[in-house]
Amino acid sequence: MMRLLTTIMLLALLVFGLWSWVDYDYWLLGPSPAHYTWWWPEEFSTIGQDIDSLFYLIAVMVAVMFVITMGGLVLFTWKYSAKRQDKAVFSHGSHKLELLWTAVPAGLLLIIAFSQMSTFAEIQFASATQDEEGNDLPVHCEIWASQFDWRFRYPGKDGRFGTNDDFESPYELVLPLQENEEGDAKKLVFLLRSRDVLHSFFVPHLRFKRDAVPGMTQRIWLGIDDKQMEEVLATREEKSFDIICAELCGWGHYKMSGRVRVLPQDQYEAWVDEMTAQQFGNS
Amino acid sequence: MANQRTLRTVPGRHLAAAGLLAVAVASCDYDPGHADLPWRLSLNNKAVLADAGLSASEAQVTGALTTLFGTAQNPRHLITGDMYDAEEDPNLAGDLELSDEQLEAIVTDNRVKRFPAQLELIAAGRFSEVPEPLYAQDLWAKWQRDFAPLHTGTPGEEGAPAVFTGADEAFPVDDIWVPGLGDEATWGEAATALFENWYPSLRESAEMYRAQCLHCHGNEGGGDGPTAEFLEPRPRDYRLGKFKWVAVDNGKRPRRDDLVSILKNGAYFTAMPSFDRFSEGQLNGLADYVRLLAMRGETETLLALEMTGSDTGDLPLDTVQTSYADVWEGWRDAEENYVAGEVDVPRWDGMSADEMVRRTEHGRELFMGTTANCFSCHGADGRGAEGATLPISLAEVVEADSLDADYERRGGYRWVERRNAKGEVVKDKADQPLMDLYRIKPDDWGNPSMPRNFTRTIFRGGSRPIDIFRRVKYGIGGTIMPASEASLTDDDLWDIVLYVKHLANSNDLAREYERKAAAAARMHEAEHGHGDHAEDHDAEEASH
Ligand SMILES: [Cu+2]
Numbered sequence: 053m054m055r056l057l058t059t060i061m062l063l064a065l066l067v068f069g070l071w072s073w074v075d076y077d078y079w080l081l082g083p084s085p086a087h088y089t090w091w092w093p094e095e096f097s098t099i100g101q102d103i104d105s106l107f108y109l110i111a112v113m114v115a116v117m118f119v120i121t122m123g124g125l126v127l128f129t130w131k132y133s134a135k136r137q138d139k140a141v142f143s144h145g146s147h148k149l150e151l152l153w154t155a156v157p158a159g160l161l162l163i164i165a166f167s168q169m170s171t172f173a174e175i176q177f178a179s180a181t182q183d184e185e186g187n188d189l190p191v192h193c194e195i196w197a198s199q200f201d202w203r204f205r206y207p208g209k210d211g212r213f214g215t216n217d218d219f220e221s222p223y224e225l226v227l228p229l230q231e232n233e234e235g236d237a238k239k240l241v242f243l244l245r246s247r248d249v250l251h252s253f254f255v256p257h258l259r260f261k262r263d264a265v266p267g268m269t270q271r272i273w274l275g276i277d278d279k280q281m282e283e284v285l286a287t288r289e290e291k292s293f294d295i296i297c298a299e300l301c302g303w304g305h306y307k308m309s310g311r312v313r314v315l316p317q318d319q320y321e322a323w324v325d326e327m328t329a330q331q332f333g334n335s
Numbered sequence: 336m337a338n339q340r341t342l343r344t345v346p347g348r349h350l351a352a353a354g355l356l357a358v359a360v361a362s363c364d365y366d367p368g369h370a371d372l373p374w375r376l377s378l379n380n381k382a383v384l385a386d387a388g389l390s391a392s393e394a395q396v397t398g399a400l401t402t403l404f405g406t407a408q409n410p411r412h413l414i415t416g417d418m419y420d421a422e423e424d425p426n427l428a429g430d431l432e433l434s435d436e437q438l439e440a441i442v443t444d445n446r447v448k449r450f451p452a453q454l455e456l457i458a459a460g461r462f463s464e465v466p467e468p469l470y471a472q473d474l475w476a477k478w479q480r481d482f483a484p485l486h487t488g489t490p491g492e493e494g495a496p497a498v499f500t501g502a503d504e505a506f507p508v509d510d511i512w513v514p515g516l517g518d519e520a521t522w523g524e525a526a527t528a529l530f531e532n533w534y535p536s537l538r539e540s541a542e543m544y545r546a547q548c549l550h551c552h553g554n555e556g557g558g559d560g561p562t563a564e565f566l567e568p569r570p571r572d573y574r575l576g577k578f579k580w581v582a583v584d585n586g587k588r589p590r591r592d593d594l595v596s597i598l599k600n601g602a603y604f605t606a607m608p609s610f611d612r613f614s615e616g617q618l619n620g621l622a623d624y625v626r627l628l629a630m631r632g633e634t635e636t637l638l639a640l641e642m643t644g645s646d647t648g649d650l651p652l653d654t655v656q657t658s659y660a661d662v663w664e665g666w667r668d669a670e671e672n673y674v675a676g677e678v679d680v681p682r683w684d685g686m687s688a689d690e691m692v693r694r695t696e697h698g699r700e701l702f703m704g705t706t707a708n709c710f711s712c713h714g715a716d717g718r719g720a721e722g723a724t725l726p727i728s729l730a731e732v733v734e735a736d737s738l739d740a741d742y743e744r745r746g747g748y749r750w751v752e753r754r755n756a757k758g759e760v761v762k763d764k765a766d767q768p769l770m771d772l773y774r775i776k777p778d779d780w781g782n783p784s785m786p787r788n789f790t791r792t793i794f795r796g797g798s799r800p801i802d803i804f805r806r807v808k809y810g811i812g813g814t815i816m817p818a819s820e821a822s823l824t825d826d827d828l829w830d831i832v833l834y835v836k837h838l839a840n841s842n843d844l845a846r847e848y849e850r851k852a853a854a855a856a857r858m859h860e861a862e863h864g865h866g867d868h869a870e871d872h873d874a875e876e877a878s879h
Binding site for chain 2: 199220245
């Protein structure tokens, strides 16, 4: 009885795990919105493709390993149940087998390590937010994480922080669509910091995620692919994109949201004008 | 044999497993039970009544409050006599058991807010004349998107174009749906509903309050929700009717827009987040409910004091009415106390460097002078309660006005229930040890006064010059921050604001970061000469 029960439970776990893997967002969130792909919403970041392929590579590896290990567990639970009362056998184990299950995971880990290196460097290295001469690119805005909201501080028209025309935008991160001389998406650089505890700034549609660490100022960057964005926008009613906190940061973690709005250059400038007028307004 | 016991031999193991499973299943459907919570009297007022030996009369106060404000599940305002204004909004919650007169007399606002002009024109079929409301931009956008394109001219008039001509494809998409499309009456109905439903009823707002706000601000708005204890600063206790970040004269009741603005922007460096994800109508409704809780709390305190003042320990009807009218008075006048547009904000960005230095220096002199006296609380370095030394005046304040019994009576302390060593529930003063330790005078809510640290860059009530100017000129209600001395001109005050901004700006962390980066670059240059920086920077970063 116990044998049957345990095996069925493990089998159920295996099936459930696989099912959730295949149909991840369905059982968690219901039917996917049109702009969703398999696991993720569609993206319009310049590095989104790289991140997605890494994600799916790892997801497939994990799924295969999951089936093998869970399948083994189910099989052995059934086959070697205590009911059989077999006599114990002394064994030195199999050298070949041990080599196999050391080498295969090591190989898989190496595949992951090598395949992510260039993307990691592109996102994370200091040179990612520097120009060719090694000078820091100007900061678009400062992202403050705090329990429990996001606040975006812009340097204002003079482009410098610590002047009286700096303005704040609570909740809403507004970004311009900009191109550099070669016609590629211009990098937008942000300073990310946290006021209190660990948070994680996450914009799913931009595959843009970084932990905000108290006491640390991080330079992070983002590139927006405008053509891809148009395609994504065409599939959805909502014209802005969610920001969430992806690090459990306290009891109000669920409240910690925001939104991203991307504007063409001229509209963005109009928005800055409006915010500057408000900054010096008396309403 | 005892060492051979296995799980199989444990008696009652099936029962235990079943029990665990039951607990697990039950906790999936956890309901904190807020929906049925009744409003209770504040611990302060209970203490006031108990001190006068009137604990038995608590029911009278509760009864009077229920008559005036309904229940937490059916909140409302009862308006009597000349308070009633037919123009204003009957924000009805639904199936209230009230007389017709009472129903007629329920309003929620001190200004017209339910779009009477728009509704009248829609009812008359004069859709094209519907004017833009003073607020509710989201509503107006919806109107223009889904309704206004549908017609030209005045419908119903002889020879005028039909209402829906050539606009079928532009017809409402999401939450507005008009069945039948072609009929002017149903269309008018939908248009009416659009304007009427923009504002949630008080009951809907109360539900939203329970979901979003209660866990900090408490069921009665006493700032004593379950999560309040973990917060510094403490959540606002509405029951004093005082709010800090407002655009009205010192200590006056806030306008609804003041409350909405805090809901929208949040109060940075506190646990109050931005609720911008909700619609304008929902935020306005929430502000209305917050105001109802504030009025209820104020009335409650007045009633408790009236009761202890009387010989009989009774609460006559006219006392209830006058107390209630007193409370209403302050909120009705909120709009008149609005101080917007009182001054022009100087455009510092266009100022010459010399002038800037001169004015900042003047601001510093005032900041450190004895007339404005800013330094005595905020410290010479502008770091306030977070400075290295306790600002002088805080210690002085305690000696001069030392936490007297009268202060206690006025509800200056926040009472909390604690368990003592014996496990009994006792009444205690919140934060008292902290205040004794630092010898800091409490503010009106019973929290220790913490003069602001200006070097934090972002200000709680807004970082715009006008926000800081209002704090300097009108003070901050409920705190030891006073309104400015009459001898200081607006120009003087602006110079102080400029200096405060200077303190914030010169400690701006982003600027600090730029400075550090520049210094690092210079050092790098000195050490390595003019080489290829990019690669070296990477190496540096990696070694950290
Ligand atoms: Cu967070």
